[in-house]
Amino acid sequence: MKNNKFVNKIICADTLEFLPQIEENSIDVVLTDPPYFLDKLDNNWDYEEVSNQNNQYTIKSLPAGMKFDRAQGKRFYTWYLDISREIFRILKPGGFFFSFSSPRLYHRMASAIDDAGFEIRDAFMWLYTQNQAKAMGVDHFIKKMNIDEKAREKIKEKLNGWKTPQIKSCFEPIAMAQKPTDQTYLNNMLKHEVGMFNTNVKIGDNMYPANVFTIDSINELVDRAFLLPKPTKKEKGEYNDHKTVKPLAICEYLIKLSAFSKNAVIFDPFMGSGTTAVAAKKLGKNFIGIDANEKYVKISERRLKELDGKSDLFIKTVNQQKYIRSNLQVQLQMA
Ligand SMILES: C[S@@+](CC[C@H](N)C(=O)[O-])C[C@H]1O[C@@H](n2cnc3c(N)ncnc32)[C@H](O)[C@@H]1O
Numbered sequence: 043m044k045n046n047k048f049v050n051k052i053i054c055a056d057t058l059e060f061l062p063q064i065e066e067n068s069i070d071v072v073l074t075d076p077p078y079f080l081d082k083l084d085n086n087w088d089y090e091e092v093s094n095q096n097n098q099y100t101i102k103s104l105p106a107g108m109k110f111d112r113a114q115g116k117r118f119y120t121w122y123l124d125i126s127r128e129i130f131r132i133l134k135p136g137g138f139f140f141s142f143s144s145p146r147l148y149h150r151m152a153s154a155i156d157d158a159g160f161e162i163r164d165a166f167m168w169l170y171t172q173n174q175a176k177a178m179g180v181d182h183f184i185k186k187m188n189i190d191e192k193a194r195e196k197i198k199e200k201l202n203g204w205k206t207p208q209i210k211s212c213f214e215p216i217a218m219a220q221k222p223t224d225q226t227y228l229n230n231m232l233k234h235e236v237g238m239f240n241t242n243v244k245i246g247d248n249m250y251p252a253n254v255f256t257i258d259s260i261n262e263l264v265d266r267a268f269l270l271p272k273p274t275k276k277e278k279g280e281y282n283d284h285k286t287v288k289p290l291a292i293c294e295y296l297i298k299l300s301a302f303s304k305n306a307v308i309f310d311p312f313m314g315s316g317t318t319a320v321a322a323k324k325l326g327k328n329f330i331g332i333d334a335n336e337k338y339v340k341i342s343e344r345r346l347k348e349l350d351g352k353s354d355l356f357i358k359t360v361n362q363q364k365y366i367r368s369n370l371q372v373q374l375q376m377a
Contacts (some may be wrong), residue, residue: 052331054339055359057311059127070236070306075142079118089335119150126158135224136237136299148215160219161323168214169256178207235303243298284315291319318343
């Protein structure tokens with residue numbers, strides 16, 4: 043099989059450039075958390091730049107993630123349409139594609155997946171209670187208004203408590219798409235070993251699987267229906283400085299729901315620090331992962347090695363010249 047050399051490997055490459063090397067109709071599940079196209083977290087994601095970004099604040103006076111740039115959504119759509127078309131090609135008939143996103147640009151991502159030929163079957167929701175509030179007050183601008191002090195105070199009083207429209211963001215939407223099945227679900231399962239969900243998987247207090255989940259204990263009712271195990275302190279690795287590591291329990295839940303075959307291959311085209319691969323390996327499934335940043339690939343390699351001591355995991359195929367060229371092309375297309 044053409045894929046054999048990539049199975050259970052993390053590949054350092056630009057995803058769009060690398061995808062044609064993967065065999066068609068060969069992947070059981072794609073589970074990924076792509077760049078959300080907010081600020082610097084896009085398809086040009088640079089390790090140094092992202093690591094030095096002062097965590098939340100500020101990009102030219104607006105909190106990171108909140109600079110409104112209409113073109114970003116369009117760039118995301120164009121790029122993700124190309125990615126999704128390739129994912130469509132490599133997934134088995136009936137294969138599932140889970141893709142995380144942000145509430146702001148979910149619509150662009152889901153449209154790209156849809157336009158690539160997938161059936162959007164559901165939107166999953168990762169619910170949480172804690173996040174940095176990003177709304178800004180306008181006192182600072184009122185202070186600069188060329189009016190007398192009394193009028194300034196009046197405006198301040200009038201707008202007391204009113205801020206820019208960014209309340210605490212407390213969920214992440216995840217598109218759940220499916221490549222059309224080969225005839226019926228039953229036929230597809232028997233022939234390709236993928237295409238249905240495992241309802242023996244439980245969530246919360248031994249409940250039927252749901253499209254909402256949380257890893258924070260919220261209250262009895264919510265926990266009973268939607269709670270997944272909390273991340274352990276060591277699951278991510280102390281050395282792991284990736285900014286957007288996903289909880290292992292979420293990846294495990296989605297893989298358990300969707301991967302039927304013993305030999306299932308779970309593919310993550312934006313592997314980051316390797317959470318999807320760690321989850322797949324823990325569940326006895328195969329994986330293939332790609333990330334353009336070598337530092338993250340090395341973190342994935344280390345996390346995976348901690349599971350079984352094996353280290354033959356890293357293939358480097360990145361061609362920086364080509365990578366830069368392909369990104370330039372995307373930018374030119376958008377101009
Ligand atoms: C949101 S992160 C994934 C984090 C991951 N879920 C984890 O738990 O660590 C997205 C990843 O996509 C990678 N990336 C961005 N553009 C890429 C590209 N064009 N090709 C391959 N990887 C890319 C970034 O380096 C980043 O690590």
